[in-house]
Amino acid sequence: MKRRSFLSLMLATPLLGAGLSGGAAQERQPLVLMGTEAPEVMRGLVEALGQSAESGGLAVDYRQARPAQIVSRLSSQADAAALPHLVLLPTPDLAVYLANEGHTLPQALPAGLQAPHWRHEVFVVGHDAAVFVTHKRRVADEEGPRSRIELARMLERHRSRFQGRVGLVNIGIDNVAYGYAAQDSLRSALFWRISGAFGASRARIFDTPEELLAALSEGIIDFGYNVPLSAARRAASNDPEIQIIIPQDYVLALPWTVLVPARAGRQDGMLLPSELVGLFFLPPVRQALSGMGLIPIGAGSGMENMQMIELGPELLVFLDPLKRSRFLDTWFQQVVQN
Incomplete structure (x- = not known):
């Protein structure tokens, strides 16, 4: 059959x-x-x-x-x-x-x-990609990084220019940001170098991508890292000055x-x-x-170079309490520098 x-x-x-039953709506x-x-x-x-x-x-x-x-x-x-x-x-x-x-x-x-x-x-x-975001009027197109190595060099070479002007989503609060960070650390030898560069630039840390994007629009920051494309597109639809940069080395999704x-x-x-x-x-x-x-x-x-994260038990590795605690401790030591 x-x-x-x-x-x-x-x-x-x-x-x-x-539906209707016996002439009466139920x-x-x-x-x-x-x-x-x-x-x-x-x-x-x-x-x-x-x-x-x-x-x-x-x-x-x-x-x-x-x-x-x-x-x-x-x-x-x-x-x-x-x-x-x-x-x-x-x-x-x-x-x-x-x-x-x-x-x-x-x-x-x-x-x-x-x-x-x-x-x-x-x-x-569906998939949500991690992207970079800048403000067009405050970061020239040629200045915006197109890869993680360009990002590391930008922060290291222009530390005073970007002091307090870059933003991250708090991976200890936001589960999506934590997922991006965990997968990023597995794929790029630059992950901790970039984290340290954000710390040296006194990066601002936001609880959600929406808060980061609002700060970008309001002129509080000039650059944001590993922002979900879905949130970035919504923000850009309200503020055409927000520039979405798709990393050319690889795109986490x-x-x-x-x-x-x-x-x-x-x-x-x-x-x-x-x-x-x-x-x-x-x-x-x-x-x-x-x-x-x-x-x-x-x-x-x-x-190009999109890396779609696959479902499987390997995703549970960073949920282990000890692994998660160590990862978060190291991240905060890098990005929150006195």
């Missing part, structure tokens, strides 16, 4: 959508999506998920949470009804951790669709992943569709991901 599509399965599930539980981005950033994606004709006008409820809160929620013994149906994470290490700990539900993509995944439980829906919490798979006695993650591969949703500044799966990036 021909397998029904994941859309028909969703629309047949009382957990999702809305509310049904919406699809709950949890992620780390602010609601205004997610608005286009939520609309694409919920209003696409192909998804039958599915109602979507988006809830924002910090990565640590998501991990805690999925790994605790909280009521299954309080869990989201889908989770979108920009931190692949935490997604793999949740899968390895048994907190995710296996899924199958609809026929004809392919995407990188980990054990059919964590699926890559962290995968954004989607997963279904294991205990959310059975709520009110009803089983969630086994192809629920397929929603993220519908054309309108892929367009929305691109509109957020991500590089959707299968889409060309136009960037």
Whole structure:
């Protein structure tokens, strides 16, 4: 018998959508999506998920949470009804951790669709590249570094010029920044040299990429390092003076992943569709991901030397408490110099 599509399965599930019974409207539980981005950033994606004709006008409820809160929620013994149906994470290490700990539900993509995944439980829906950012009026085009060696030389040769004028995202607070730093340290012998150069330049450290980009726009800093392309594109759309520089030596790209919490798979006695993650591969949703500044799966990036981080247990190395503590200690010693 021909397998029904994941859309028909969703629309047949009382957990999702809305319908009429006996001439009276009856509310049904919406699809709950949890992620780390602010609601205004997610608005286009939520609309694409919920209003696409192909998804039958599915109602979507988006809830924002910090990565640590998501991990805690999925790994605790909280009521299954309080869990989201889908989770979108920009931190692949935490997604793999949740899968390895048994907190995710296996899924199958609809026929004809392919995407990188980990054990059919964590699926890559796009990548976010790490870029450099400058302000056009304060950093001449020929002055902006195009590679990490050029960046190191710029900071070392023009220390007084950039004193207090460069910015980093705090890798001890921001999980994406930590992921970029960890992967950068594995790929470049220049990582610690650059970290030291930032320290000698008395770099300003910001809690989030958005705070760094706001400081760039306001004239507080002139340069930012390892900023997510998605955040940089949003900032540049509001301030055309923000210049995005794609590193020419290599471009780190962290995968954004989607997963279904294991205990959310059975709520009110009803089983969630086994192809629920397929929603993220519908054309309108892929367009929305691109509109957020991500590089959707299968889409060309136009960037050379892109290194897309793969899902796997090796991502868990830098989650080890001892490894993480030592890495953060060394980083702060380098970039926070008295």
